[in-house]
Amino acid sequence: MSTPSFHALTIGECRRETADTVSLRFDVPPELADRYRFAHGQHLTLKTRIGGEEVRRSYSICSGVDERELRVAIKRVEGGVFSNHANDALAAGMTLEVMTPMGRFTTPLDPAAAKTYVAFAAGSGITPILSILKTVLAREPRSQFLLIYGNRTVSSIIFREALEDLKNRHIGRLAIHHLLSREPEEAGLLSGRIGADLVRELCAGPIDAASVDAVFLCGPQAMVEEVRDTLTAAGTPAERIHLELFGTSAPRRASATPVSSDPADGATIAILQDGKRREFTLAYDGDSILDAAHRHGADLPYSCKSGVCCTCRAKVREGKVAMAENYSLEPWEVEAGYVLTCQSRPLTDRVVIDFDAA
Ligand SMILES: Cc1cc2nc3c(=O)[nH]c(=O)nc-3n(C[C@H](O)[C@H](O)[C@H](O)COP(=O)(O)OP(=O)(O)OC[C@H]3O[C@@H](n4cnc5c(N)ncnc54)[C@H](O)[C@@H]3O)c2cc1C
Ligand code: FES
Incomplete structure (x- = not known):
């Protein structure tokens, strides 16, 4: 693994995905192409100055590994420094300092394997899942994927069209359940939220908890932990469940007692x-x-x-x-x-x- 490093990359495209989400495609010069090769599920750290302060934030790559593009999607967080700057001020032609890809929210690919993947995503948690989904469907032609994707409303579903398109291109291999927490059910979209009850229901139906090969979870910490615990209780081996958190409650300090001589x-x-x-x-x-x-x-x-x-x-x-x-x-x-x-x-x-x- 080479040491992570920042390089100034130009934003090649700034695309509005939903009212509060923008995606950025970075232009990678040929001499840096190897450094920005990524595994499905990895993320980039972006660095810039806002109001005179250096700001660094991580964003998951949403492109598939074969798509020949490096793209992230950034959803506004209320009062958030970088996410609002990205949605309001960034445009094609601007540059940002971008760290080389990092992260291990990924599993090895095997073109000969016929695996079963399940992913639970909420809101902007779809970004690494989309990369994983596209890559698995392209690189493992015999594998199957079930995605459960939670959002507040229909209009807040990021990559809705891209997901529909993938489903149509991979009929029988990709199933998607959309859940809306703040709107009643409508065609193809269920009402509810991702939690223990839903996971138990799915484990009595399409998910065979004990035999699933890989589960990817990305969303708020409470949701991710509830899904993980329910799946583990239903028989999914812990090492097959992969988690990515975008944030957590305030960092706590270590409280262990030093064992030093003085x-x-x-x-x-x-x-x-x-x-x-x-x-x-x-x-x-x-x-x-x-x-x-x-x-x-x-x-x-x-x-x-x-x-x-x-x-x-x-x-x-x-x-x-x-x-x-x-x-x-x-x-x-x-x-x-x-x-x-x-x-x-x-x-x-x-x-x-x-x-x-x-
Ligand atoms: C590995 C990793 C991958 C990530 N990938 C993505 C991605 O693909 N897309 C994306 O939009 N974000 C992603 N994030 C989150 C992102 O890094 C920022 O934390 C987020 O954009 C908020 O930054 P900000 O500067 O706008 O908010 P800040 O100024 O840092 O925070 C403002 C306030 O919002 C709260 N807050 C911060 N983040 C969140 C959040 N996610 N949800 C709710 N409240 C929050 C803070 O506690 C604070 O009170 C990822 C984070 C990590 C660690
Ligand atoms: S800087 Fe993110 S885990 Fe330490």
Whole structure:
């Protein structure tokens, strides 16, 4: 895996998808094409200055891997800094700093396999699911896909036409259930919300919980966790359920007790990045390792700073840290010593963190 890096990319197209969602297609120059090759379900971190402040936000790629375009879709969040800027001020021809693709909300493809995929998406949570859906349908001709997509109203359904088109082109392989939480049922669209009751109903019908090969969940944290827990209870093995959160409640701090010889001194932190080493001292109850490293001049990758995007992932080579939150590392990664540095604080006198670890 190459080190994530930002490059200035021009917006080739700015397309209105719904009243409150815009999609941006980036032009990737040929010399950067390899760096922006992505896996279905990955995301980009966009960086710009708004009102004099640097702002970074992550957006899932909604294109399929064979579509030869790099596109994200951004839905307005009330009072949100970047999402409103994107919807109101961005236009074709402008440039943004775009980080190379990241994220592991994806599974390997096998053209010979006949797998069963299920996805639950709500609102803007459709973006990575659309990439996964398009890619699986194109690359695994024998696999089947069931999508459950929740929105408030018909007019807020993002990519409605694109989804219809996919369904018509892949009859018998793609089924879509739309759910509307704020409008009565109408042709082909059901009324209701995604939750435990619906999942139990589907498990008594089209979803065979025990045999489904991969489940992708993307939407509000409460919905995603409720669906995951209900599917697990119905027999879906936990490792087949993949989650992507776009945000979470305010980040909490680590509260573990340091095991250092003298907690008063703070810990010595060494950061390894691009083959270079940087050392500094950090109080046990101080900043996160990521924030402290930035104060000491390091330029490390990050985006959400709340444990969801995984951009700040690195490996602990020496010592121990406490992570406050982790919504994005897989259990095997934690086992192997990977941490989210935006959530990590030292527990031992010496901690060595490697950003070059694949
Ligand atoms: C891996 C990843 C992929 C993402 N992909 C997409 C995507 O494809 N499309 C997309 O539109 N967004 C996506 N997001 C969310 C996106 O990064 C921003 O968080 C979102 O656009 C809000 O940013 P903002 O600057 O407008 O709001 P901010 O100024 O950061 O926040 C303003 C207020 O809104 C709240 N808030 C922030 N985000 C949300 C939210 N999603 N829902 C409800 N309230 C919120 C905050 O708590 C705060 O109170 C993704 C996030 C992650 C981590
Ligand atoms: S910056 Fe997003 S998980 Fe750390």
